[in-house]
Amino acid sequence: MSTPDTDPAATVDARGAACPGPLMDLIGKMREVDSGAIVCLLSDNEQSVTDVPEWVEEAGNELLAVEEREDHRAFYVEKQ
Amino acid sequence: MTDHVVILGGGTGGTVLANDLADRLETELATDKVRVTLLNDDPDHVYKPVWLYVPFGQREPEDGRRPLADLVDDSVDVRIDRVTDIDTDTRQLRTRRGPAIEYDYLVLATGSTLAPAEISGLAEGGHDYYSESGAKTLREELLSFTGGELVLSVIGSPHMCPAAPLEFVFMADDWFRERGLRDDVEITYTYPIQRVHGNPHIAEWARPLMDDRDINVETFFNAEAVDPEAETITSMEGTELDYDLLVSIPPHRGVDLIEEADLGDNGWVDVDKHTLEADHADRVYAIGDAADTGVPKAGSVAHYQAGVLAQRLASEVRGRPATATYDGKTLCFIETGMDAASFVEFDYEQPPSPAPPSQKLHWSKLAYNESYWLTARGLL
Numbered sequence: 001m002s003t004p005d006t007d008p009a010a011t012v013d014a015r016g017a018a019c020p021g022p023l024m025d026l027i028g029k030m031r032e033v034d035s036g037a038i039v040c041l042l043s044d045n046e047q048s049v050t051d052v053p054e055w056v057e058e059a060g061n062e063l064l065a066v067e068e069r070e071d072h073r074a075f076y077v078e079k080q
Numbered sequence: 081m082t083d084h085v086v087i088l089g090g091g092t093g094g095t096v097l098a099n100d101l102a103d104r105l106e107t108e109l110a111t112d113k114v115r116v117t118l119l120n121d122d123p124d125h126v127y128k129p130v131w132l133y134v135p136f137g138q139r140e141p142e143d144g145r146r147p148l149a150d151l152v153d154d155s156v157d158v159r160i161d162r163v164t165d166i167d168t169d170t171r172q173l174r175t176r177r178g179p180a181i182e183y184d185y186l187v188l189a190t191g192s193t194l195a196p197a198e199i200s201g202l203a204e205g206g207h208d209y210y211s212e213s214g215a216k217t218l219r220e221e222l223l224s225f226t227g228g229e230l231v232l233s234v235i236g237s238p239h240m241c242p243a244a245p246l247e248f249v250f251m252a253d254d255w256f257r258e259r260g261l262r263d264d265v266e267i268t269y270t271y272p273i274q275r276v277h278g279n280p281h282i283a284e285w286a287r288p289l290m291d292d293r294d295i296n297v298e299t300f301f302n303a304e305a306v307d308p309e310a311e312t313i314t315s316m317e318g319t320e321l322d323y324d325l326l327v328s329i330p331p332h333r334g335v336d337l338i339e340e341a342d343l344g345d346n347g348w349v350d351v352d353k354h355t356l357e358a359d360h361a362d363r364v365y366a367i368g369d370a371a372d373t374g375v376p377k378a379g380s381v382a383h384y385q386a387g388v389l390a391q392r393l394a395s396e397v398r399g400r401p402a403t404a405t406y407d408g409k410t411l412c413f414i415e416t417g418m419d420a421a422s423f424v425e426f427d428y429e430q431p432p433s434p435a436p437p438s439q440k441l442h443w444s445k446l447a448y449n450e451s452y453w454l455t456a457r458g459l460l
């Protein structure tokens with residue numbers, strides 16, 4: 001997994017939101033974008049580490065990368 | 081100089097706040113140091129929790145309506161008009177009928193609206209009890225429903241009263257059992273994430289109850305489309321369910337005004353979750369469903385936030401530092417059938433721990449609903 005070269009079509013900043021806020025925010029944005037688009041989710045919630053990959057797999061999308069940043073993570077998800 | 085506090089929205093939060101300010105600032109209001117205006121687009125105040133009971137024939141929609149002017153202290157100027165524009169630079173509101181209104185402090189208590197059109201086929205194929213008209217139509221459907229697949233799909237998140245979808249399936253299960261129809265009715269509950277409720281503690285408590293009562297569960301189900309002809313609902317995750325009666329918690333949005341005034345996305349105001357001050361404008365606050373604090377969209381939250389904001393505004397008006405803060409307090413009764421309920425209380429730090437269901441808690445919920453009219457008046 002490595003950070004994608006293409007810019008994400010949308011970034012969802014869910015830092016500070018309690019679970020399940022970040023995952024729900026990601027799902028909401030994935031509804032809006034076209035297939036092939038990349039959405040970047042910023043979350044500082046620990047639960048996202050398991051929640052996000054689980055949903056991405058269930059929905060048949062692809063988790064391209066998880067970037068560890070200073071006080072949060074960036075999840076790059078591609079809509080299939 | 082008179083300070084003008086304008087409260088936009090005469091639902092639970094706005095009404096409790098107006099009455100609290102009338103009490104707290106009695107002297108300042110009497111001496112014209114401050115004026116309080118409450119704006120609402122409906123002459124009635126609407127108490128939404130009544131709608132849960134309407135489909136089961138236990139309450140009438142009219143039980144949830146009272147004239148707003150009867151509930152609000154006479155020292156508050158109640159105006160029935162729809163606000164069409166907020167200008168936070170000039171501190172002015174434009175309304176549909178009256179002249180522009182200038183404010184010194186603005187409180188947004190505009191609540192939630194439903195957006196079923198966001199899901200193709202939902203408006204035609206689905207029912208709901210999250211609106212007065214929806215609850216009435218659903219009552220007709222339920223009364224004539226004697227067998228088949230009943231699907232309750234939670235689509236919107238965040239949505240009002242996170243407990244109400246669980247309450248609906250628990251009540252439906254009991255209601256059909258009492259009427260000797262349960263063997264002919266399949267009940268399926270769908271939820272967007274991997275458990276049956278957003279809060280893990282409530283989910284852990286509810287799941288075994290659902291299993292015991294043969295309520296089917298589909299998790300990771302985010303509705304994508306409804307086909308009213310074929311009577312199917314499909315999810316983004318690729319699951320398709322047949323239904324004979326579809327009840328949904330539709331997507332929720334705040335009012336458009338908020339986004340138009342750059343105060344937050346989707347109609348929810350970005351606020352400091354402790355002070356309730358808007359992030360993107362001075363002297364603007366939000367309470368209740370409109371405030372994006374991360375806590376549930378519940379009447380109890382709107383009520384507690386109104387109490388905190390009344391203290392903060394009183395301090396502001398008196399030129400003192402505002403010290404009261406909101407700690408995330410949320411209180412919620414959860415019906416677990418037609419005559420039993422549980423109860424949870426939590427805040428930003430303390431997680432919920434649902435109480436064992438009992439008849440006493442069910443009566444407490446009904447008593448709370450009855451005494452709501454005293455709460456709105458600021459007497460409880």
Ligand SMILES: Cc1cc2nc3c(=O)[nH]c(=O)nc-3n(C[C@H](O)[C@H](O)[C@H](O)COP(=O)(O)OP(=O)(O)OC[C@H]3O[C@@H](n4cnc5c(N)ncnc54)[C@H](O)[C@@H]3O)c2cc1C
Nearest residue numbers: 089091092093121128129163191241368369377378379380
């Ligand atoms: C079925 C159901 C059951 C529920 N059960 C419970 C429960 O058991 N316990 C609980 O705590 N909560 C419950 N709730 C949630 C609760 O009703 C809401 O969270 C609460 O009403 C929020 O209060 P509010 O003041 O933020 O908004 P609201 O009460 O929705 O009030 C908003 C007001 O603003 C007005 N408004 C909006 N825009 C404008 C404008 N532009 N101009 C003028 N006026 C405007 C609206 O007309 C409305 O009167 C339930 C909700 C539903 C739907």
